[in-house]
Amino acid sequence: MNDGAGAPCAAIPGDVARAIIAAGQRMDARGWVPASAGNFSARLGPGRVAITRSGFHKGFLSPESLMVVDEQGRPEESGARPSAETGLHCGIYRRFPEAGAALHGHSVPCTVLSRLSGPNLTLAGYELLKAFPGLATHEAAITLPVVENDQDIDRMQAGLDALWADQPSPLPGYMIRGHGIYVWGRDMPQAMLRLEALEFMLQCELEQRRLR
Amino acid sequence: MNDGAGAPCAAIPGDVARAIIAAGQRMDARGWVPASAGNFSARLGPGRVAITRSGFHKGFLSPESLMVVDEQGRPEESGARPSAETGLHCGIYRRFPEAGAALHGHSVPCTVLSRLSGPNLTLAGYELLKAFPGLATHEAAITLPVVENDQDIDRMQAGLDALWADQPSPLPGYMIRGHGIYVWGRDMPQAMLRLEALEFMLQCELEQRRLR
Amino acid sequence: MNDGAGAPCAAIPGDVARAIIAAGQRMDARGWVPASAGNFSARLGPGRVAITRSGFHKGFLSPESLMVVDEQGRPEESGARPSAETGLHCGIYRRFPEAGAALHGHSVPCTVLSRLSGPNLTLAGYELLKAFPGLATHEAAITLPVVENDQDIDRMQAGLDALWADQPSPLPGYMIRGHGIYVWGRDMPQAMLRLEALEFMLQCELEQRRLR
Amino acid sequence: MNDGAGAPCAAIPGDVARAIIAAGQRMDARGWVPASAGNFSARLGPGRVAITRSGFHKGFLSPESLMVVDEQGRPEESGARPSAETGLHCGIYRRFPEAGAALHGHSVPCTVLSRLSGPNLTLAGYELLKAFPGLATHEAAITLPVVENDQDIDRMQAGLDALWADQPSPLPGYMIRGHGIYVWGRDMPQAMLRLEALEFMLQCELEQRRLR
Numbered sequence: 088m089n090d091g092a093g094a095p096c097a098a099i100p101g102d103v104a105r106a107i108i109a110a111g112q113r114m115d116a117r118g119w120v121p122a123s124a125g126n127f128s129a130r131l132g133p134g135r136v137a138i139t140r141s142g143f144h145k146g147f148l149s150p151e152s153l154m155v156v157d158e159q160g161r162p163e164e165s166g167a168r169p170s171a172e173t174g175l176h177c178g179i180y181r182r183f184p185e186a187g188a189a190l191h192g193h194s195v196p197c198t199v200l201s202r203l204s205g206p207n208l209t210l211a212g213y214e215l216l217k218a219f220p221g222l223a224t225h226e227a228a229i230t231l232p233v234v235e236n237d238q239d240i241d242r243m244q245a246g247l248d249a250l251w252a253d254q255p256s257p258l259p260g261y262m263i264r265g266h267g268i269y270v271w272g273r274d275m276p277q278a279m280l281r282l283e284a285l286e287f288m289l290q291c292e293l294e295q296r297r298l299r
Numbered sequence: 300m301n302d303g304a305g306a307p308c309a310a311i312p313g314d315v316a317r318a319i320i321a322a323g324q325r326m327d328a329r330g331w332v333p334a335s336a337g338n339f340s341a342r343l344g345p346g347r348v349a350i351t352r353s354g355f356h357k358g359f360l361s362p363e364s365l366m367v368v369d370e371q372g373r374p375e376e377s378g379a380r381p382s383a384e385t386g387l388h389c390g391i392y393r394r395f396p397e398a399g400a401a402l403h404g405h406s407v408p409c410t411v412l413s414r415l416s417g418p419n420l421t422l423a424g425y426e427l428l429k430a431f432p433g434l435a436t437h438e439a440a441i442t443l444p445v446v447e448n449d450q451d452i453d454r455m456q457a458g459l460d461a462l463w464a465d466q467p468s469p470l471p472g473y474m475i476r477g478h479g480i481y482v483w484g485r486d487m488p489q490a491m492l493r494l495e496a497l498e499f500m501l502q503c504e505l506e507q508r509r510l511r
Numbered sequence: 512m513n514d515g516a517g518a519p520c521a522a523i524p525g526d527v528a529r530a531i532i533a534a535g536q537r538m539d540a541r542g543w544v545p546a547s548a549g550n551f552s553a554r555l556g557p558g559r560v561a562i563t564r565s566g567f568h569k570g571f572l573s574p575e576s577l578m579v580v581d582e583q584g585r586p587e588e589s590g591a592r593p594s595a596e597t598g599l600h601c602g603i604y605r606r607f608p609e610a611g612a613a614l615h616g617h618s619v620p621c622t623v624l625s626r627l628s629g630p631n632l633t634l635a636g637y638e639l640l641k642a643f644p645g646l647a648t649h650e651a652a653i654t655l656p657v658v659e660n661d662q663d664i665d666r667m668q669a670g671l672d673a674l675w676a677d678q679p680s681p682l683p684g685y686m687i688r689g690h691g692i693y694v695w696g697r698d699m700p701q702a703m704l705r706l707e708a709l710e711f712m713l714q715c716e717l718e719q720r721r722l723r
Numbered sequence: 724m725n726d727g728a729g730a731p732c733a734a735i736p737g738d739v740a741r742a743i744i745a746a747g748q749r750m751d752a753r754g755w756v757p758a759s760a761g762n763f764s765a766r767l768g769p770g771r772v773a774i775t776r777s778g779f780h781k782g783f784l785s786p787e788s789l790m791v792v793d794e795q796g797r798p799e800e801s802g803a804r805p806s807a808e809t810g811l812h813c814g815i816y817r818r819f820p821e822a823g824a825a826l827h828g829h830s831v832p833c834t835v836l837s838r839l840s841g842p843n844l845t846l847a848g849y850e851l852l853k854a855f856p857g858l859a860t861h862e863a864a865i866t867l868p869v870v871e872n873d874q875d876i877d878r879m880q881a882g883l884d885a886l887w888a889d890q891p892s893p894l895p896g897y898m899i900r901g902h903g904i905y906v907w908g909r910d911m912p913q914a915m916l917r918l919e920a921l922e923f924m925l926q927c928e929l930e931q932r933r934l935r
Contacts, residue, residue: 117754118329122430122496144492193427195499199506202424212838214872214902215829218758236426266426280780284758287831294835297509297721297933330541334642334708356704405639407711411718414636448638478638509721509933542753546854546920568916617851619923623930626848660850690850721933 098155098163099137103129106275107137108148110190113279115146119192119286124267126170129188129275130180134158138176141168174240175247179271182251183259188275190282193267196289200296201262204233208262210288218284221256231285232261260285310367310375311349315341318487319349320360322402325491327358331404331498336479338382341400341487342392346370350388353380386452387459391483394463395471400487402494405479408501412508413474416445420474422500430496433468443497444473472497522579522587523561527553530699531561532572534614537703539570543616543710548691550594553612553699554604558582562600565592598664599671603695606675607683612699614706617691620713624720625686628657632686634712642708645680655709656685684709734791734799735773739765742911743773744784746826749915751782755828755922760903762806765824765911766816770794774812777804810876811883815907818887819895824911826918829903832925836932837898840869844898846924854920857892867921868897896921 107127114120125145128138134157139145143152155163158181160173170176172191179189200208210216211228219229232250237243243263251257259281260270270285272278319339326332337357340350346369351357355364367375370393372385382388384403391401412420422428423440431441444462449455455475463469471493472482482497484490531551538544549569552562558581563569567576579587582605584597594600596615603613624632634640635652643653656674661667667687675681683705684694694709696702743763750756761781764774770793775781779788791799794817796809806812808827815825836844846852847864855865868886873879879899887893895917896906906921908914 118499121499122427122492124427124496144488193499195502195506198425198499198503199510202503202507203510212901213834214899215758215760263426265424276780280758284760287754287757287829287834290831291834291838293506294831294929295838298835298839330711333711334639334704336639336708356700405711407714407718410637410711410715411722414715414719415722475638477636505718542923545923546851546916548851548920568912617923619926619930622849622923622927623934626927626931627934687850689848717930 099153103137104150104153107153110275110279111145111148114192119194120145121193124193126172126191128176136177136180138169138173141170172240174244175269178244178247185273186271187273188278189271190278191267191269194286196293197262197268198265200289200293201233201264206233208233213288215284215288218281229258234261234263236263236266311365315349316362316365319365322487322491323357323360326404331406332357333405336405338384338403340388348389348392350381350385353382384452386456387481390456390459397485398483399485400490401483402490403479403481406498408505409474409480410477412501412505413445413476418445420445425500427496427500430493441470446473446475448475448478523577527561528574528577531577534699534703535569535572538616543618544569545617548617550596550615552600560601560604562593562597565594596664598668599693602668602671609697610695611697612702613695614702615691615693618710620717621686621692622689624713624717625657625688630657632657637712639708639712642705653682658685658687660688660690735789739773740786740789743789746911746915747781747784750828755830756781757829760829762808762827764812772813772816774805774809777806808876810880811905814880814883821909822907823909824914825907826914827903827905830922832929833898833904834901836925836929837869837900842869844869849924851920851924854917865894870897870899872900872902
């Protein structure tokens with residue numbers, strides 16, 4: 088299921104690789120990276136991004152499962168194929184200079200709620216909303232965009248760019264209908280913290296909807 | 300709960316045995332092999348299949364829990380009893396030359412949905428549909444056959460053979476009502492990937508049905 | 512939360528102690544022994560039973576958490592207090608000579624279903640019914656008694672004795688309303704296998720009821 | 724996400740630190756400390772409390788993630804910031820001299836039920852009620868206060884003090900709407916035992932409500 092090239096990627100610092108690998112293990116333990124779903128990235132420096140390669144099971148990554156692309160998603164080395172969704176990761180890094188890491192996973196609550204939702208999903212009244220920038224209180228609400236799934240990644244990213252252009256401070260996350268969630272932060276710990284907070288609130292939302 | 304013969308099976312290469320054992324541990328961690336349910340196999344070469352023996356807990360396999368049968372399900376060595384469902388594994392290898400490994404597990408979503416379903420269960424609109432052959436887009440759908448449970452395995456397999464005879468490219472999987480799921484692939488990683496994708500989508504389906 | 516006496520119990524063979532300790536760890540991983548709930552036992556020989564002591568968390572047992580009682584539940588050594596429910600374990604060993612191990616746990620499906628159920632709960636149409644004696648087919652059904660909870664253990668056991676007296680081959684298990692499940696087998700692996708099968712079917716039942 | 728000061732806290736005995744760290748790992752395994760939610764404390768002696776520092780992920784604590792405050796919540800050493808909810812922990816130790824440890828977590832059942840509940844949530848008919856003081860039988864009930872969330876911790880604590888002033892023997896726990904649960908005991912094992920018992924019963928309550 089992988090694209091063949093097996094050499095470790097020496098261009099990715101060990102601590103960055105370990106952070107990405109550990110993120111995959113933690114998400115796998117939660118059931119958030121079924122099959123070969125999910126992909127993760129980290130900004131290495133100006134114009135360079137470490138990203139998971141296409142086809143690998145994200146719960147069992149190794150340094151060989153990673154590669155480096157530029158901010159347009161072009162591989163630094165030939166022979167390895169980056170995640171099919173590389174364009175979405177790079178779209179985050181181009182638009183948000185403060186973003187240092189991004190995580191994409193599939194959870195059951197996210198998949199189910201996004202299939203039933205309109206263009207947005209609002210989360211309100213949760214203490215965990217404090218995980219998001221500018222929200223120091225639980226009395227606020229966040230509105231997660233839910234975009235249509237699309238196999239044309241460039242087209243999907245263009246839609247996100249248009250969405251973000253209208254907002255002074257876009258939320259560092261969005262859902263793709265029937266597909267999953269994207270979340271980012273200044274580094275991998277903050278990205279994972281925001282992902283956990285969102286997934287927790289989505290699970291609460293799903294539970295509440297069952298009770299109606 | 301096992302059939303007594305304890306000698307390790309030297310006829311199964313170590314890497315194949317380890318892949319089967321690891322598959323069992325992963326499925327056990329997900330709760331997909333309760334009691335002594337479930338069984339796994341891998342094609343060893345022309346006319347030879349490695350399969351789990353009858354009665355062992357599939358979360359705790361060892362090389363002694365495995366044995367070799369031919370494509371008709373007959374043991375190579377006397378004294379060990381293969382899985383009661385060996386005929387279903389061999390039916391897959393006879394019909395699908397490209398199949399290299401097969402997994403059978405019991406999950407709660409599979410058991411519940413199959414009890415409520417007709418002769419088929421359709422999954423549509425999920426990104427994870429891409430795990431299946433010929434489906435490069437989320438806009439397709441797959442239709443999983445749901446066959447009646449039957450203690451006469453030969454009779455059940457004959458029904459599956461008739462079902463597959465009508466289809467140019469049968470889906471590499473089916474459900475048995477109140478019993479579980481069978482999935483296969485060219486090797487154990489692909490079989491496991493397809494199993495995870497199906498189980499994820501079944502869990503989403505179950506969650507959505509609760510919301511109606 | 513324990514009763515003070517700390518010496519290891521030399522009267523329990525190491526393999527028996529390890530089997531009990533491992534059963535507790537497995538049940539804890541499934542969430543079946545919350546707080547200090549649950550208790551486990553194994554028959555050591557004529558008139559002697561190894562049982563978990565009162566007050567210990569069953570996910571973290573050690574040889575010091577076990578003790579020996581006779582078939583009336585009386586401790587062999589003074590100073591340690593056996594499980595409050597010792598009478599229920601001994602009631603199993605007195606009535607069923609073939610019983611070699613017994614497990615008691617609390618799961619959410621068991622607790623919820625028993626609170627809503629009448630004096631019995633029937634499970635039908637599941638392949639996993641084959642885990643029970645005399646049931647070689649999925650087309651049978653089992654009927655689990657659901658007895659009222661009672662802090663007077665002797666009284667509860669007397670009720671169970673009366674229930675079993677009417678049956679030629681009682682099912683090796685029962686539920687206690689709002690409390691949990693008791694399951695037994697010829698040894699610890701068979702007891703655990705039956706517990707896993709029952710808990711799986713109870714979880715399926717609970718899921719199905721949510722869909723009505 | 725942490726406040727910078729990294730020196731280990733020599734003022735906290737190793738066994739206390741290990742107990743707090745282990746509590747966090749266990750709660751993380753259950754999904755009860757998403758993002759940087761949750762906080763834990765233990766009484767060190769007269770007027771001294773060990774508490775988790777602000778901003779750390781509670782599943783991955785180390786001695787550096789802990790600090791010492793007095794019963795008013797003032798740090799013994801400058802440079803480290805205690806949990807934002809330190810006032811709630813200290814409020815427990817001031818009011819309840821027998822309290823030796825306190826745990827705060829966020830679970831999905833707690834969050835969902837508290838959002839739907841009035842000023843109290845009653846749990847009745849569960850065997851696990853025996854985990855609470857003065858309740859030696861399953862036939863009692865406990866009533867958990869559900870207080871409004873409030874970013875002004877001192878104000879929230881004043882409300883709890885008023886609530887407890889009216890009660891001869893307040894229950895050792897309460898919920899904060901949309902936020903989580905606080906539980907305490909004479910030591911960390913008893914606090915954890917009560918937390919597990921409450922979380923189990925809350926999960927049963929949530930399941931039952933889905934069935935209506």
